[in-house]
Amino acid sequence: MTQHSTDESPAFATTTRETTDWWRDAVIYQVYPRSFADSDGDGTGDLEGVRRHLPYLRDLGVDAVWLSPFYASPQADGGYDVADYRAVDPMYGTLLDADAVIRDAHGLDLRVIVDLVPNHSSDQHEWFKRAVAEGPGSPSRDRYHFRPGKGANGELPPNDWESIFGGPAWTRLPDGEWYLHLFAPEQPDFNWEHPAVADEFRSILRFWLDMGVDGFRIDVAHGLVKAEGLPDLGAHDQLKLLGNDVMPFFDQDGVHAIYRSWRTILDEYDGDKVFVAEAWTPTVERTANYVRPDELHQAFNFQYLGAPWDATELRAIIDSSLDAMRPVGAPATWVLSNHDVTRHATRYANPPGGTQIRTAGNRELGLRRARAATLLMLALPGSAYVYQGEELGLPDVTDLPDEVRQDPSFFRAQGQDGFRDGCRVPIPWTVEGPSYGFGDGGSWLPQPESWGALSVEAQTGDPDSTLELYRSAFALRRAQPGLGAGADVTWHDDVPDGVLFFERPGFACTVNTTGGPVSVTAPGRVLLSSGPVTVEDGSVELPADTTVWWETV
Structure with missing residues (x-):
């Protein structure tokens, strides 16, 4: 295996690179x-x-x-x-x-x-700081979602939305208006x-x-x-x-x-x-x-x-x-x-x-x-x-x-x-x-x-x-033509429960998601496996929770 350097900085360079999808x-x-x-x-x-x-x-x-x-x-x-x-x-x-x-x-x-x-931005973004400073009715507040509250004195949030981080999705300012933040109060949502x-x-x-x-x-x-x-x-x-x-x-x-x-x-x-x-x-x-x-x-x-x-x-x-x-x-x-x-x-x-x-x-x-x-x-x-x-x-x-x-x-x-x-x-x-x-x-x-x-x-x-x-x-x-973009998968249905088996051009993948070994037909030559496997007489015993890549004809 190639030893990988982690502390060398490359010189500035320009390379010709593929640019098609x-x-x-x-x-x-x-x-x-x-x-x-x-x-x-x-x-x-x-x-x-x-x-x-x-x-x-x-x-x-x-x-x-x-x-x-x-x-x-x-x-x-x-x-x-x-x-x-x-x-x-x-x-x-x-x-x-x-x-x-x-x-x-x-x-x-x-x-x-x-x-x-x-x-959303930070509440320290210049737009939001200006909106807060200029107060209700300011055009700057239109860049965010400012609203009056509900209730007799506007003491309730404008609606019932909740923050992804928990609690109301609204925070009230001292001037009485509320602003929307689907995440933290420090993250006001843009309008x-x-x-x-x-x-x-x-x-x-x-x-x-x-x-x-x-x-x-x-x-x-x-x-x-x-x-x-x-x-x-x-x-x-x-x-x-x-x-x-x-x-x-x-x-x-x-x-x-x-x-x-x-x-x-x-x-x-x-x-x-x-x-x-x-x-x-x-x-x-x-x-x-x-x-x-x-x-x-x-x-x-x-x-x-x-x-x-x-x-x-x-x-x-x-x-x-x-x-x-x-x-x-x-x-x-x-x-x-x-x-x-x-x-x-x-x-x-x-x-x-x-x-x-x-x-x-x-x-x-x-x-x-x-x-x-x-x-x-x-x-x-x-x-x-x-x-x-x-x-x-x-x-x-x-x-x-x-x-x-x-x-x-x-x-x-x-x-x-x-x-x-x-x-x-x-x-x-x-x-x-x-x-x-x-x-x-x-x-x-x-x-x-x-x-x-x-x-x-x-x-x-x-x-x-x-x-x-x-x-x-x-x-x-990178090297295997059947991987990456391209052809869809073709599933094999005649497999034991808990096993996935699919093919792509020149390639096959078998996956055992069960907690015990499972035998399946070997579809070709082993390219790579997530754990040790043994192929004998045209079949392979997939250990528990193991995936194998195969090269097929």
Whole structure:
């Protein structure tokens, strides 16, 4: 195996790169900058840390890097409360550092996608501060959702909407008016009916496109437009309905006009730029509306992310995802972990229970299933998203002390479980040393003592490690004609319960989701497996929770 350098910075360079629909079968690696690598020893990851580790990502075999927000922000919600969309927060560096990341990535034939947060700003954004200062009736307030309250003295919120983080979605100012925030109170929602908001974001798009980015991941892409009149939702458990029903504040049809406008801007730029939507919708069919030919390019497949480790349910979601994308000509996307959900090595270590898990569970079982799930995901047609550290098999850190937590939902008792900090613990690079190579000044969230054994250094060169499994899988995915974009899957139905078996041109994939070994016919030569397998006399015994890739004739 090639040893992978983590501390060499590449020289600036320009390479000739393919520009035809690269995103259709790309592997895109999500970097959460605060937890990736710290270059200056302050305990917080930064853009220079990202730049120094770009060779690692190139050698890992990914096609693009998606950077979570690094904009100027008070950090009330991990940078998703943006105070200035054209500035880098000093904790991450400067605009010159962002420019260096983009240039170096391109020199390594990596593309760069940045997060865009258009649903809401920080309450420290100049627009919102001006709106508060100028008071009721000010035109500045029209850029957000300010309303008088209900009740005899306006003491009740304007409607019954709840914040995703728990509690009312409204906060009252001392002047008596209320403002809408679907997330934290420090994140007021923009009013997208105001032309200045649309103009501002078109300008922001151009700013970063001119900087050279290759695309945008759109945060809360389903939330920009609210139903006319901001109607009450009624007596429902709103948090349980999220992603399961059309809400008056999510997935309104008006968002699509915004994205058609944005697409005309993106298409003006060379280099095959891309939009990726974070769109929680009730069905994959509604998700497909975001990726029609004149709108966005991809949308995260949250139905797949939330699927249990069960063959029947996985097949149903795979089929429905491919069926929904086919009419609009968009690729399906596949994702198992991100910065908002429990890492899948821990989700699969526990009984099925959503994407926020409180307990560590059975670590060995979780890792075995996570490795198998990764090979299944990478065998499917479309593009795959990988969250930093999952290539190391990192679990969630479920025992963080309350006093170190920073997730805003943790502090709102009626909100989510508030355990997103567990998947944001800084990743380990070395077996020993301060913060296991993350930086010289510790880490902003404490790392477990076991982290060194899971580090890049510890796993590099070990053929049985999760890191080398990912490296091999990415290399084969590039080299194997039947993988990535292209032909759909052809299922084999004559298999035991709990087994998935499908073929693509020159390729087959078998998955055992059960807790025991299962024998199936060997369809060809083993290319890669998530665990040890033995082929004898034309059959293979698939161990529990194991995926095998095959080369077929």
